[in-house]
Amino acid sequence: MxxxxxxxxxxxxxxxxxxxxxxxxxxxRIPGFMQGLDPRVKVITLLLFIIFVGLAQDFPIxxxxxxxxxxxxxxxxxxxxxxxxxxxxxxxxFTAVIAIPALFITPGTPLLSVAGKAVITLQGARTAGLxxxxxxxxxxxxxxxxxxxxxxxxxxALRWLRLPSLIVDILGMTYRYIFLLLHTANSMFxxxxxxxxxxFTGAENRRWLGRALATTMVKSQYLSEEVYLAMLSRGxxxxxxxxxxxxxxxxxxxxxxxxxxxxxxxLWSIYR
Amino acid sequence: xxxxxxxxxxxxxxxxxxxPGGIAALKxxxxxxxxxxxxALVGANGSGKSTLLKLLDGLLxxxxxxxxxxxxxxxxxxxxxxxxxxxxxxxVGLVFQDPDVQLFSPTVWxxxxxxxxxxxxxxxxxxxxxxxxxxxxxxxxxxxxPPYLLSGGEKKKVSLASVLSLRPQVxxxxxxxxxxxxxxxxxxxxxLLQWADKDKVLVFSTQDLDVVEEVATRIIVxxxxxxxxxxxxxxxxxxxxxxxxxxNLVHEHSHRHKDLVHRHPHLHERSHEx
Numbered sequence: 001m002x003x004x005x006x007x008x009x010x011x012x013x014x015x016x017x018x019x020x021x022x023x024x025x026x027x028x029r030i031p032g033f034m035q036g037l038d039p040r041v042k043v044i045t046l047l048l049f050i051i052f053v054g055l056a057q058d059f060p061i062x063x064x065x066x067x068x069x070x071x072x073x074x075x076x077x078x079x080x081x082x083x084x085x086x087x088x089x090x091x092x093x094f095t096a097v098i099a100i101p102a103l104f105i106t107p108g109t110p111l112l113s114v115a116g117k118a119v120i121t122l123q124g125a126r127t128a129g130l131x132x133x134x135x136x137x138x139x140x141x142x143x144x145x146x147x148x149x150x151x152x153x154x155x156x157a158l159r160w161l162r163l164p165s166l167i168v169d170i171l172g173m174t175y176r177y178i179f180l181l182l183h184t185a186n187s188m189f190x191x192x193x194x195x196x197x198x199x200f201t202g203a204e205n206r207r208w209l210g211r212a213l214a215t216t217m218v219k220s221q222y223l224s225e226e227v228y229l230a231m232l233s234r235g236x237x238x239x240x241x242x243x244x245x246x247x248x249x250x251x252x253x254x255x256x257x258x259x260x261x262x263x264x265x266x267l268w269s270i271y272r
Numbered sequence: 273x274x275x276x277x278x279x280x281x282x283x284x285x286x287x288x289x290x291x292p293g294g295i296a297a298l299k300x301x302x303x304x305x306x307x308x309x310x311x312a313l314v315g316a317n318g319s320g321k322s323t324l325l326k327l328l329d330g331l332l333x334x335x336x337x338x339x340x341x342x343x344x345x346x347x348x349x350x351x352x353x354x355x356x357x358x359x360x361x362x363x364v365g366l367v368f369q370d371p372d373v374q375l376f377s378p379t380v381w382x383x384x385x386x387x388x389x390x391x392x393x394x395x396x397x398x399x400x401x402x403x404x405x406x407x408x409x410x411x412x413x414x415x416x417x418p419p420y421l422l423s424g425g426e427k428k429k430v431s432l433a434s435v436l437s438l439r440p441q442v443x444x445x446x447x448x449x450x451x452x453x454x455x456x457x458x459x460x461x462x463x464l465l466q467w468a469d470k471d472k473v474l475v476f477s478t479q480d481l482d483v484v485e486e487v488a489t490r491i492i493v494x495x496x497x498x499x500x501x502x503x504x505x506x507x508x509x510x511x512x513x514x515x516x517x518x519x520n521l522v523h524e525h526s527h528r529h530k531d532l533v534h535r536h537p538h539l540h541e542r543s544h545e546x
Contacts, residue, residue, distance in 0.1 A: 025418070152378035152418070172378050179420035180372050226373040229331045234438065235361040235390035237353060243385055243395060 014186040018179065023082070027147050032076035034148035039157035041252045045259040046145045052266050053137040061266055062133040068262070069140040076148050083147070087139055095135045099128040151175060156246060169240050173227070181220055188212050280304040281442060281473050282328060286337035289323055297323040299499045301337070303492060307441075308470040312484040312506065313477040315494030316520035321477035322369060324494070325444045328475060329366040341442075362391050365435035369446040369477075371427035375419035380411070380430050383419065387438045398437075405433040409463070425456045432460075436467075443467070445476035449483050461486050481521060485510055493519055 028035060034042065049065060056062055073083050104114075108123030149157075152172075159168050192208065200208070287301040298320045305311055313321045326332045327339055330351045339346045342363065344356065351357045365387070368374045377383040384402040393401070406412045409429045414422065422430060428451065435443065448464075449457045464487055468474055478484060484491055488506050495501035501519060502509055509515055516522040 022421075025421075029416075150416075152382065155378060173376055176376060176378060176419065223373065226368065226370070227376050229326065230366075230368055230374045231376065233329050233331055233361070233366045234387035234434065235358065237357075237390065240386075241389040242382065243389065243398065 010189050014182050014189070018182060021179075024147055025150065027078055028150040028153075030077055032078070032148065034072055034076040034144060036251055037148075037255055038246055038248045038252045039149050039153040040160050040246060041248060041256060042145055042149060043154070043157045043161065045256060046141045048259065048263060049141050050138050052263055053134050053141070055270060056134070056266060057130070057270065059129070059133065061269060062130070062137055065137045065266075066133065066140060069137065069144055072144055073140075076144070078144075078147055083143065086143055086147075087136070090139050091132070091136055094139070095132050099131050102127045102131065153246075156242070159242065160246065165239055177220070177223065177227075180223070181216055184219060185212065185216055188215070280306050280340075281342060283340040284337070285339075287327070287334045287339055288336045289320075289327060289332060290335045296498050298327070298334075299497060301500055303500065303503060305473060305475065307473060308468075309473055310464075310468055310487055310489045311473070311475045312488035312491045313475060313494060314479070314481070314484060314491060314521060315477075316496060317479075319494035319496060320498045321494055322446050325366060325446050325475065325477060328442075329364055329444055330360060331366070358391050361387075362438060363440055364442040364444065365438050365440035366444040367431050367435050367446060367448060369450065371424075371431040372419075374431040374434060375422075375427060378418060380406075380414045380417050380419065380422075380433075383430060383434045384437045387434060391438070401437045401439060405437040408436060409433045424451050425453060428452060428456070428460075432463075441471060442473040442475070445474070447477055447479070449478060449480055457483070481510060481516075493521070495519060 053062065053065055056065075073080065103120045103124045104118050106121055106124035106127050108121035110119045111122045111125055112120040114120060146154075155168050155172050158171075159165065189212075282303070282305040284301050284303050287298060288296070289298040291297050301324065313324060315321055323332065327334065327346075328341070330341070330346045333339075333346065333348050341360065344350065344360070346360075351360060375383055377386055381402065384405055385398050388398040388401050403412075406415060409432060411426065411429050411433060414426060414430060419427065419430065428448070432445075432448070448460060452460065461483065464474060464476075474487075476483075476487070484506050491502070491504065491506045491509055492500055493502040493509065496519075502515070513522065
């Protein structure tokens with residue numbers, strides 16, 4: 001591995017991570033259907049959909065929810081290419097490990113023989129198909145929530161949902177400072193690249209990476225101490241108080257009514 | 273809390289501060305600061321200016337000696353909780369040197385509302401103060417922005433707004449002009465001079481003697497030995513090149529005047545027309 005390649009890949013990775021977040025932030029603020037909903041309503045309704053996706057046993061219901069999520073993506077003016085790219089990054093990670101064995105180990109009617117030995121059963125294919133669809137639906141709904149909700153509003157919604165304040169505050173600060181540390185790490189990589197001619201061995205790169213990680217950790221510890229003092233300075237007494245500036249409007253009620261109707265229909269189809 | 277002379281906003285008596293491990297940061301610091309004073313803390317790097325500002329903000333506490341603020345001896349116990357702690361935090365605001373330390377909230381709006389909310393100020397008043405602070409610094413357009421998307425100058429302004437929303441009587445600024453372009457520096461100086469009045473106190477650390485001359489009514493010079501080496505009116509010291517050179521406040525180095533390269537101390541003098 002050459003030094004240039006190793007460093008260039010890391011710098012590109014950091015930059016890409018930052019760009020990706022910026023794109024998401026911008027999409028969450030454009031005037032689309034989901035962006036216009038109250039974040040609390042969005043969190044609750046999409047979470048309910050995800051729970052129902054877990055309960056659903058039929059392909060038509062899961063396909064209908066997938067189509068619904070794609071319609072919402074369109075109504076929210078999210079570029080389809082970006083959406084599918086993010087969706088299909090995760091699906092193999094979450095499903096392959098479980099879905100592939102299920103094809104072969106689920107007993108039932110033989111459907112296909114692989115290499116003359118392993119047999120894919122009809123029931124196995126159905127189980128794997130349902131699993132892939134469930135994961136796709138859940139990820140699609142989750143992505144919809146993340147892409148159309150500014151991170152700050154998402155935190156306010158979590159606070160409103162009574163998630164412990166400490167957890168929400170830590171989430172908020174982690175997100176805030178990860179960018180600063182990413183910038184620091186990026187600068188360290190660039191500083192090394194600017195003094196690099198030729199290549200390094202893998203062992204040298206690993207040693208340098210270890211030192212860089214340690215330095216970043218020491219810096220983050222110093223930063224956390226200073227941040228704590230800055231919070232104390234402005235009156236922090238153990239729990240962060242915030243202004244809640246959310247309000248539910250007509251569009252939210254329409255969406256809630258639609259969600260309840262759709263979920264009732266799903267429930268009816270499951271238990272009829 | 274000890275009963276003391278209430279004439280001064282701050283009164284430091286033989287104040288020492290050691291970092292953990294016994295490394296001295298401040299030695300035998302004595303001064304009184306009254307209402308209406310605009311105090312510049314100057315001194316070379318590592319002379320203890322930032323540490324002193326943190327002591328004045330009740331974030332660090334003297335190893336020995338005592339520091340009084342509004343007639344109250346500052347101690348960890350007093351500033352931990354309770355009405356005296358809240359009162360002190362409402363009256364004193366510190367703007368840190370590194371804005372990334374100060375800007376820990378997810379958006380500019382949450383940053384500016386943070387202080388008043390923690391100090392129990394009612395919702396309507398918090399909103400009014402936050403809007404006022406954003407307008408004062410002309411950064412209303414940044415309201416919904418996350419801090420990591422701000423430029424260095426914008427971060428400095430938001431840091432200042434986040435403290436101004438407390439409407440403090442005492443404003444402590446650690447190197448406020450560092451990293452600002454000349455235009456932003458000028459704006460900041462204008463703002464500070466408008467903000468100041470006979471009831472308020474400004475204490476700021478700086479390396480920039482032009483800013484001292486333009487803003488301060490008093491200068492406290494910290495020496496390499498972590499003590500105060502001079503305390504008085506800026507004009508008494510700023511024209512004394514030997515004093516400035518001795519305390520590393522000016523430097524003698526080679527520089528160019530057209531085709532001539534030569535050495536002499538650089539003073540803070542800057543010619544301008546009225």
